Amino acid sequence: MQNLTLSWQSAGAVGVAVYAASLAVRRTNRPAAALVLREAATVLGLFAVWQFAGQLSVMGTDGAIGRGQWLWDTERRLGLPSELTLQQWVLPHPLLVQGANYYYAVMHFGAMIALLAWVFLRHRQAYPWVRTTLVLVTASSLLVQLIPVAPPRLLPGTQLVDTAVQYGQSVYGETLGGIQPDSYSAMPSVHVAWCFLVAVAVIRISRSRRRWLVLAHPLLTVTVVLVTANHFWLDGVAAVLLLLLSYLVQWAVAAALVRRRSRKDQTTEAEDDAQQEAVGADVRS
Numbered sequence: 001m002q003n004l005t006l007s008w009q010s011a012g013a014v015g016v017a018v019y020a021a022s023l024a025v026r027r028t029n030r031p032a033a034a035l036v037l038r039e040a041a042t043v044l045g046l047f048a049v050w051q052f053a054g055q056l057s058v059m060g061t062d063g064a065i066g067r068g069q070w071l072w073d074t075e076r077r078l079g080l081p082s083e084l085t086l087q088q089w090v091l092p093h094p095l096l097v098q099g100a101n102y103y104y105a106v107m108h109f110g111a112m113i114a115l116l117a118w119v120f121l122r123h124r125q126a127y128p129w130v131r132t133t134l135v136l137v138t139a140s141s142l143l144v145q146l147i148p149v150a151p152p153r154l155l156p157g158t159q160l161v162d163t164a165v166q167y168g169q170s171v172y173g174e175t176l177g178g179i180q181p182d183s184y185s186a187m188p189s190v191h192v193a194w195c196f197l198v199a200v201a202v203i204r205i206s207r208s209r210r211r212w213l214v215l216a217h218p219l220l221t222v223t224v225v226l227v228t229a230n231h232f233w234l235d236g237v238a239a240v241l242l243l244l245l246s247y248l249v250q251w252a253v254a255a256a257l258v259r260r261r262s263r264k265d266q267t268t269e270a271e272d273d274a275q276q277e278a279v280g281a282d283v284r285s
Contacts, residue, residue, distance in 0.1 A: 086226050133243075141190050199215055
């Protein structure tokens with residue numbers, strides 16, 4: 001499976017072109033179209049940064065295997081289910097394995113793009129919250145990923161199978177831009193962070209009773225990243241913690257702004273009262 005993901009150079013160039021188009025469209029008095037293009041350019045720019053940062057750890061993979069082995073050993077000490085056991089349940093079923101490989105390659109971006117488009121077009125008031133969460137959790141994940149960690153499929157001695165390579169579906173080959181995606185950024189799992197972000201956003205924003213069906217996406221994603229040996233359990237745990245931290249940061253900032261606005265209103269009210277009292281004193285005198 002050829003990886004059709006844009007390189008950071010291509011994503012950056014397309015992002016600049018789309019942003020320029022938004023400025024041109026804005027001059028034609030079509031603000032809605034200009035806004036759509038601007039948001040698309042923003043997402044492309046963020047993706048370019050992600051792709052670029054993902055290459056940095058490729059330059060220094062010393063210790064990546066050792067850190068991956070430490071995660072594997074820690075999970076065994078904690079008594080977590082073995083990724084090998086889960087994979088062995090699926091390996092006898094080629095269609096399931098190939099389906100898992102496709103889900104890993106496609107739904108990571110597909111679900112996020114669908115979410116952003118849905119929120120932007122149908123629930124515009126919630127879009128800043130979703131976009132900010134995406135930026136925060138992805139940026140914090142990238143900071144952690146600067147420390148290379150090998151995924152389970154690259155650990156020697158575990159008997160885990162690289163299912164994507166086995167069926168010729170690996171996305172970790174040469175991209176169209178000639179750059180190989182980082183195979184040593186297993187910790188944390190951005191796949192897991194994004195799938196839970198999608199689920200939380202849909203459940204919080206939608207009012208449909210069917211919105212709970214979106215929980216199938218994180219369930220499938222977690223299962224897929226484990227049985228394809230692309231991530232450890234602890235990669236997913238770290239991703240969820242970073243997502244919760246992203247929500248906490250936004251809540252703290254919003255609470256601080258409310259307190260600041262409240263103090264400002266109280267100050268303004270006090271100044272108005274003082275001014276009215278001064279005016280009354282002048283009148284009495």
